[in-house]
Amino acid sequence: MHISPTMKMSDLVQSNFELLAVLQRLKIPFGFKDKSVQTVCREEGIDLDFFLNLSRWYDERDFFPGETLMNHPVKWLVKYLRSTHSCYIEYHIPRIENEIVRMESMDQSGGKNMQLMLKFFREYITEFTTHIELEEEKIFPYILDLEENLNKEHPDPDFLKKARGYTIKDFLDEHSDIEEKLVDLRNILLKYLAPPSDNCVFTNILIEIFRLGNDLNDHTILEENVLIPQVVKLEEQFHKKFPQG
Amino acid sequence: MAKVLIAETSYLVRKGLVGLLEQTDGITELKAAGHPDTIMLTLKEFSPDILLLNSAITLPVSHEKLVSKLPDRARIIYIINTPLPEDSPSHQISVFDSKSKLSEKISFHLQKYRDETPEKEDTEELTPREKLILKHVALGLTNKEIAAKLFISTHTVISHRKNITRKLDIKTVSGLTVYAILNGIIRMEDIG
Ligand SMILES: [Fe+2]
Ligand SMILES: [Fe+2]
Numbered sequence: 001m002h003i004s005p006t007m008k009m010s011d012l013v014q015s016n017f018e019l020l021a022v023l024q025r026l027k028i029p030f031g032f033k034d035k036s037v038q039t040v041c042r043e044e045g046i047d048l049d050f051f052l053n054l055s056r057w058y059d060e061r062d063f064f065p066g067e068t069l070m071n072h073p074v075k076w077l078v079k080y081l082r083s084t085h086s087c088y089i090e091y092h093i094p095r096i097e098n099e100i101v102r103m104e105s106m107d108q109s110g111g112k113n114m115q116l117m118l119k120f121f122r123e124y125i126t127e128f129t130t131h132i133e134l135e136e137e138k139i140f141p142y143i144l145d146l147e148e149n150l151n152k153e154h155p156d157p158d159f160l161k162k163a164r165g166y167t168i169k170d171f172l173d174e175h176s177d178i179e180e181k182l183v184d185l186r187n188i189l190l191k192y193l194a195p196p197s198d199n200c201v202f203t204n205i206l207i208e209i210f211r212l213g214n215d216l217n218d219h220t221i222l223e224e225n226v227l228i229p230q231v232v233k234l235e236e237q238f239h240k241k242f243p244q245g
Numbered sequence: 246m247a248k249v250l251i252a253e254t255s256y257l258v259r260k261g262l263v264g265l266l267e268q269t270d271g272i273t274e275l276k277a278a279g280h281p282d283t284i285m286l287t288l289k290e291f292s293p294d295i296l297l298l299n300s301a302i303t304l305p306v307s308h309e310k311l312v313s314k315l316p317d318r319a320r321i322i323y324i325i326n327t328p329l330p331e332d333s334p335s336h337q338i339s340v341f342d343s344k345s346k347l348s349e350k351i352s353f354h355l356q357k358y359r360d361e362t363p364e365k366e367d368t369e370e371l372t373p374r375e376k377l378i379l380k381h382v383a384l385g386l387t388n389k390e391i392a393a394k395l396f397i398s399t400h401t402v403i404s405h406r407k408n409i410t411r412k413l414d415i416k417t418v419s420g421l422t423v424y425a426i427l428n429g430i431i432r433m434e435d436i437g
Contacts, residue, residue, distance in 0.1 A: 062256070064280035112433060120423050184420030191414065192427055217290075225286065 003055050005038035005048060012037060016059050021215070025083040026051065050076045058218075065221065070230045074147050077227055078140050084219055085132050092212050093125055099205045106201065113193055117185070124181045131178050135223075139171055143231050150238050163238060168231040175224065179216050182209060247358050250293035251277040252284045253324055254302060258340050262297060262324075265347060271355040281305060292316050294358055297338075297351075299324040318361050320354050369412040376430060378405045382418060383425035384435060 001015050009032040013019055023030075028044050041048045053068040069077065100121055104114035146163065149155040155163070186209045195202040249272050253259040259277050266275050276291055278284045281304050288296075294316055300323045304311060315321075322336050329339040338350050371379065381391045388406070392399040415421050425431045 062277075062279070064278075064283040064286075066282060067280065113427060116423055116426055116433065120419060123419055181417050181420065184415045184417050184423075187414040188420060188423055188427070192424060221286070225282065 001059060003037070003052055003059060005052065006036050008032070009035055009037050009040045012055070019055055019058060021087075022051075022055055022058055025080050025087065027083060047072055047076055054080070064225070066226050066229060069222070069226045070233075074143055074227070074230055074234065077222065077230070078143055081219065081222060081227065082136065082140065084215075085136060088212070088216075089129070089132065092208070092215075093128065096205060096208050096212065097121060097125065099201060099208070103201050103205065106199075117189070117193070120181075120185060120188075124185065127176075127181065128178055131176055139168075142166070143168070143227070143234075146231065146234050146238060150234060150241065155238075155242055160242065163235070164244065167235055168228055172224065172228050177220075179213055179220070182213050182216065185209060186213065246271060246273040247294035247355055248272075248274045248291060249276070249295045249297065250284075250287055250291055251275070252279075252296060252298045252302060253277070254279050254299060255340075258299075258324065262347075265344065266351070269348065269351060269355070271352075271359065288314050292319075294319050295354055296321045297324055298322070299326070301326055318358060320358055322351065322354055371409060371412060375405055375409050375412075378402060379409055379421060379425055380430050382406065382409075383422040383431050385418075 003012060013023070026044070026046055028040060028046065032040055035043075037051070038048055040046075041051050050069070050072045053065075053072075057063065057065045057069070097118075100114065100118050104118055107114045142162070145156075145159050149159050149163075186206065189202075189206055189209070249266060251259055251262045251266070253262065256279065259279060263275065263277050266272055274291075276287055276293070278287045281302060284302070284304065285306070287293075288311075292315065296315065296319065298321055306314070312319075312321075320336070322338060325337055325339045327339065328341040329337055333339070335350050335353050338347055342350075377395070378391060381394065386394070388399050388402045391402045395402075409421070410416050413421070413424060415424055422431075422436060426433050426436075
């Protein structure tokens with residue numbers, strides 16, 4: 001499909017409903033009537049090109065997102081990544097957790113397998129939350145400050161001090177892999193655990209884990225291959241504009 | 246069964262090869278990428294057994310580095326943008342090649358790959374040694390501690406762990422622990 005600014009937003013969603021995730025994360029409300037993509041974006045105060053490039057990447061997956069997505073103010077991407085985080089924390093993760101709890105309560109086998117899965121998944125939640133907290137509380141604020149101060153005549157002294165001793169590259173080195181454990185859980189459920197009974201719940205847990213895994217993969221691509229390279233460029237501009245000494 | 250990555254800048258050629266390979270037997274997973282960054286990213290995450298690489302693409306790594314990023318028995322087939330002579334080597338295909346020529350060369354490599362890959366059993370059982378290593382991993386011991394305990398080198402422990410992970414498709418320690426409990430290698434009470 002060619003995603004154009006003049007096509008109807010409702011047609012866009014109908015031709016690929018996976019794009020609903022993009023709308024949701026940009027906080028675009030439904031009820032489009034017959035409005036075009038560009039009208040909806042204008043009304044919601046969303047950068048049209050950012051929306052188009054993001055949707056095209058999700059839809060076609062035929063180009064590297066960095067090529068196009070890096071040319072927008074970084075605050076857009078941060079906003080997007082933040083709402084993705086809340087989506088995980090408020091919806092996807094608790095949902096999977098609840099399903100596993102439900103599975104455990106249905107388990108008549110007397111074994112402790114589902115209990116074990118639950119323990120494993122709760123460990124994962126802790127890890128996942130720490131990962132996201134670091135980004136939300138330290139990394140994203142730094143990025144937003146960087147972009148803001150870069151546009152100022154004189155940077156904020158506190159930020160300047162911070163910027164001298166820090167680079168986003170440090171973060172890239174320690175950016176942990178949050179998919180690994182989820183993939184393990186998926187493989188264990190798929191290959192090594194006989195489902196307690198054949199029912200929709202078990203299959204559904206697997207489907208949701210697959211979905212979340214794919215989504216996390218995209219999320220990491222946006223963080224590591226668009227956001228961080230873009231911030232590296234901003235840092236270079238910043239140090240050029242405000243040289244030391 | 247092989248995983249194949251097509252690394253080709255031309256949209257038309259890329260789509261054409263995808264179409265052709267989708268009809269080819271012996272491929273489990275197929276991915277395509279055009280931009281050098283996407284190619285590197287996909288190489289890392291996908292680790293293809295067969296790489297179809299356009300020879301005109303400049304990747305940010307040397308040939309040796311590229312080979313080291315691929316699995317041991319991986320094969321590279323080069324896509325050439327000019328016509329090739331009749332007796333061209335099998336690891337070169339041309340964008341001018343006919344369908345049958347392309348199929349012939351690609352199938353040849355798929356076959357070779359299959360021949361060189363040790364027959365994977367349906368259930369790849371862990372060896373007793375691997376089970377023992379797994380037990381200690383699941384109990385939370387480090388590679389060093391396991392090495393000291395079993396009087397082997399850390400290097401050997403690491404190589405066993407790689408095989409365990411490959412056979413089970415489980416990477417993390419907590420995942421391995423779950424597997425060990427499920428299979429009675431350790432008991433739930435053994436871990437904190
Ligand atoms: Fe994140
Ligand atoms: Fe992250």
